[in-house]
Amino acid sequence: MPIAEDVTGDEIDRDVRQELQSLPKTLAEDVAKNLVMVARLLDEDPEGAYGYSKVALRLASRVAAVREAAGFAAYATQKYAEALGEFRAARRMTGSVELWPVMADCERGLGRPEKALDMAGAPEVHKLDKAGQVEMRLVAAGARRDMGQLDAAIVTLQSPELASQSVQPWTARLRYAYADALLAAGREREAREWFAKAVEADRDSSTDASDRLAELDGVEFVDALAEDESEESDEADEADGSVESEKSEDADEVEVSAESAESAEADEPGKPVESAEAVETEKAVESEKAGDVASPEAGDKD
Numbered sequence: 001m002p003i004a005e006d007v008t009g010d011e012i013d014r015d016v017r018q019e020l021q022s023l024p025k026t027l028a029e030d031v032a033k034n035l036v037m038v039a040r041l042l043d044e045d046p047e048g049a050y051g052y053s054k055v056a057l058r059l060a061s062r063v064a065a066v067r068e069a070a071g072f073a074a075y076a077t078q079k080y081a082e083a084l085g086e087f088r089a090a091r092r093m094t095g096s097v098e099l100w101p102v103m104a105d106c107e108r109g110l111g112r113p114e115k116a117l118d119m120a121g122a123p124e125v126h127k128l129d130k131a132g133q134v135e136m137r138l139v140a141a142g143a144r145r146d147m148g149q150l151d152a153a154i155v156t157l158q159s160p161e162l163a164s165q166s167v168q169p170w171t172a173r174l175r176y177a178y179a180d181a182l183l184a185a186g187r188e189r190e191a192r193e194w195f196a197k198a199v200e201a202d203r204d205s206s207t208d209a210s211d212r213l214a215e216l217d218g219v220e221f222v223d224a225l226a227e228d229e230s231e232e233s234d235e236a237d238e239a240d241g242s243v244e245s246e247k248s249e250d251a252d253e254v255e256v257s258a259e260s261a262e263s264a265e266a267d268e269p270g271k272p273v274e275s276a277e278a279v280e281t282e283k284a285v286e287s288e289k290a291g292d293v294a295s296p297e298a299g300d301k302d
Contacts, residue, residue: 009033101138104116141157192216199213
């Protein structure tokens with residue numbers, strides 16, 4: 001697959017670069033460039049990122065960073081079984097528990113929420129940093145919702161991190177998940193409150209909390225561009241209708257003229273139509289001429 005011209009491979013993290021040092025230099029550069037493309041496309045073009053991850057995997061399948069990147073690319077394209085396999089491979093290579101929450105979420109994606117909940121209670125969770133523990137809580141709440149346990153999902157999300165006034169990288173997503181669970185449980189007033197709090201913490205617009213809040217407030221956004229295009233389309237339709245109407249009227253006039261001409265030709269083809277009075281006058285003249293011819297014959301008889 002083509003590599004973007006501005007990609008050098010030096011953009012990767014230092015830890016990943018150290019992992020690639022076990023490879024020949026040229027091979028390491030190729031792998032690095034493909035990993036950069038994976039990171040660049042993961043959010044906007046998951047399928048493209050997945051394609052580059054497969055190239056990197058083919059070049060260096062024994063590098064943990066490559067297996068992890070392949071896992072996230074598969075996860076982004078909802079290939080959960082493949083993603084779980086790659087994450088497990090990366091974990092075996094590094095011994096790290098960092099991927100534990102996303103592995104549990106893959107279990108959810110595979111329709112196994114009970115397994116995700118088992119993982120949420122495993123000892124590995126205690127080894128996670130604060131961000132990882134919050135992520136694990138989000139996954140566990142999602143698994144509860146998958147099982148139809150809305151109240152349990154709400155309780156799962158109630159934590160010191162949710163109540164904290166400080167804004168951390170996970171704050172917006174945690175508040176959003178809590179608001180969404182409340183809304184699903186029919187607690188609309190509380191949901192609105194927490195969607196508003198999510199908006200306050202969502203500095204990089206990682207959620208659609210503002211849209212959800214507007215929806216609850218009954219605010220409807222109108223696309224001005226689409227509205228203008230609709231008006232232009234209506235005007236064009238009206239113009240086309242006027243033209244068609246004029247064409248129809250002209251056609252009717254031509255048809256009436258044609259019918260008149262045909263009627264005249266039916267009376268006496270090739271001649272103009274005469275009035276009834278003219279016809280009667282012509283008959284009287286013919287009768288007088290006939291009388292003049294008969295008179296001389298009567299005189300001769302006398």
